Amino acid sequence: MADLALAPRLARAKFRAWHRGTREADYMIGGFFDRYSGRWSESDLAWFEALLEEDDVDVMAWALRVQEPPAALAGPLMEAMRKLDYVDIA
Numbered sequence: 001m002a003d004l005a006l007a008p009r010l011a012r013a014k015f016r017a018w019h020r021g022t023r024e025a026d027y028m029i030g031g032f033f034d035r036y037s038g039r040w041s042e043s044d045l046a047w048f049e050a051l052l053e054e055d056d057v058d059v060m061a062w063a064l065r066v067q068e069p070p071a072a073l074a075g076p077l078m079e080a081m082r083k084l085d086y087v088d089i090a
Helices: 004-019 023-039 042-052 055-065 077-080
Strands: none
Touching: 004 023, 004 042, 023 042, 023 055, 023 077, 042 077, 055 077
């Protein structure tokens, strides 16, 4: 369970993750948030907030391994995003 002190930031991040502008980005970024955010530390949330500042086209290219992410976003969370096991399209 995420730290209760992070609750307002998590709520904002969830909204931003699910309201990207395209259905594809919503499923990818919002689905990632839903699957993993419950275990995030403050630094994990800060990483995700930085990811939310990036263009959807870039985020999707990094997740699909079409492009390498910038060093600041590379690491375990990006590798989890690249698994794409969190995208649940019904």
